[in-house]
Amino acid sequence: MNGKQELLTIENIENFPKARLLRFVGDLDSTNAENMSNSVISLLNEGVNAVIADFSRLRYINSTGLGALLFVNKKVKELKGTFKIANVNENVLEIIEIIGADSLLEIHKSLDEALSTLK
Amino acid sequence: MSPISVKSLAEEPQVSVLKLQGDIGLDAIPQIASLLDEWLEKKFYHWAVDLSEVDFLSSPAVGALMGLRSRVVNHLGSIAFVSPGKYLIEKLDLMGVNKIIPYYKNMDAYLDYFRWEFRNAPRFLTLKFPAEASFIPVLRRLVVDLLRSKGYLPKEVYGIELIVDELSNNAIEHGSPSDAYFDFFLSFDKKKVEIRVVNSCEDLSQQEIDELSKKFSNPTFGPDALRGRGITLVKLFSNQMTFRIESRKVEVCITKMREGK
Numbered sequence: 001m002n003g004k005q006e007l008l009t010i011e012n013i014e015n016f017p018k019a020r021l022l023r024f025v026g027d028l029d030s031t032n033a034e035n036m037s038n039s040v041i042s043l044l045n046e047g048v049n050a051v052i053a054d055f056s057r058l059r060y061i062n063s064t065g066l067g068a069l070l071f072v073n074k075k076v077k078e079l080k081g082t083f084k085i086a087n088v089n090e091n092v093l094e095i096i097e098i099i100g101a102d103s104l105l106e107i108h109k110s111l112d113e114a115l116s117t118l119k
Numbered sequence: 120m121s122p123i124s125v126k127s128l129a130e131e132p133q134v135s136v137l138k139l140q141g142d143i144g145l146d147a148i149p150q151i152a153s154l155l156d157e158w159l160e161k162k163f164y165h166w167a168v169d170l171s172e173v174d175f176l177s178s179p180a181v182g183a184l185m186g187l188r189s190r191v192v193n194h195l196g197s198i199a200f201v202s203p204g205k206y207l208i209e210k211l212d213l214m215g216v217n218k219i220i221p222y223y224k225n226m227d228a229y230l231d232y233f234r235w236e237f238r239n240a241p242r243f244l245t246l247k248f249p250a251e252a253s254f255i256p257v258l259r260r261l262v263v264d265l266l267r268s269k270g271y272l273p274k275e276v277y278g279i280e281l282i283v284d285e286l287s288n289n290a291i292e293h294g295s296p297s298d299a300y301f302d303f304f305l306s307f308d309k310k311k312v313e314i315r316v317v318n319s320c321e322d323l324s325q326q327e328i329d330e331l332s333k334k335f336s337n338p339t340f341g342p343d344a345l346r347g348r349g350i351t352l353v354k355l356f357s358n359q360m361t362f363r364i365e366s367r368k369v370e371v372c373i374t375k376m377r378e379g380k
Contacts, residue, residue, distance in 0.1 A: 063348035
């Protein structure tokens with residue numbers, strides 16, 4: 001679970017200077033959701049307009065984490081940007097779907113698929 | 120005194136204790152077989168084999184006990200070894216017996232296993248927990264590890280972890296515990312999990328009590344809302360949720376049944 005593991009690492013995406021790849025590791029919960037959304041807001045303030053979240057190593061999410069994702073999604077959309085999520089595990093996807101957030105979030109099966117939709 | 124005897128276990132009369140002593144060689148097999156036949160005829164199908172005073176257990180004796188296992192399993196019974204010594208464990212492990220018959224270090228440990236498996240005895244955990252979000256992952260891990268250690272599957276534990284998380288965060292964020300702690304109770308058996316989270320709070324007005332009651336009874340949130348999904352998730356992931364709100368206390372209980380149990 002959480003431990004001292006960093007939840008988020010941020011990488012550039014080749015040929016897309018205004019896009020960033022966010023790799024999530026571990027649990028997105030009440031202990032780190034606010035930091036996560038602040039990190040993304042900082043990116044937006046720096047001019048980033050496309051964010052891809054790789055959830056392949058995200059084990060767990062709770063309602064606070066989900067709220068933070070929706071907040072980030074809303075902020076990106078307000079700036080006419082894109083926020084995409086890829087590689088969501090079965091348990092995390094169930095929580096997103098059961099609450100109806102899948103209709104608000106752009107979810108891709110794989111990172112390649114998400115990257116291929118970048119413009 | 121005969122090195123081989125059988126008696127009922129005082130704490131659980133359904134259980135027969137086969138006590139072996141000393142060297143159990145080929146010559147002991149007829150006596151073991153005769154005793155087992157006699158007790159099995161009386162429909163005793165749960166067996167604890169007390170090996171605490173056994174110095175040597177021959178292969179035919181192990182074979183006889185494996186045969187006992189086959190007979191009791193057919194009647195939904197069980198067999199376990201209690202208090203085998205270090206050298207006996209090494210021999211039994213080499214023969215692969217540990218993959219078929221469980222060992223317990225003493226009779227208390229065996230009773231714990233028997234009552235869980237065959238009497239559906241629940242386990243309990245009661246904690247007074249600091250009302251700080253940073254502690255919640257520790258509580259989640261504790262509950263997850265407890266349930267996993269008793270055979271709960273990762274998928275079902277995931278939903279229970281979420282319930283623990285949401286109820287605890289709810290107690291911290293909305294309950295404003297006046298004593299900086301909340302109470303957490305967990306009870307589980309092979310069929311269900313029950314969780315109760317209780318937090319104290321400052322004096323709630325009747326209006327605040329009504330608003331909280333409404334939130335627990337019929338949680339709602341807009342599509343863009345950042346908060347308010349926790350209780351909805353708890354309701355969706357549990358089979359039953361009840362609550363009690365008093366002016367200085369909020370208590371939420373859930374029951375989660377195991378599918379197919």
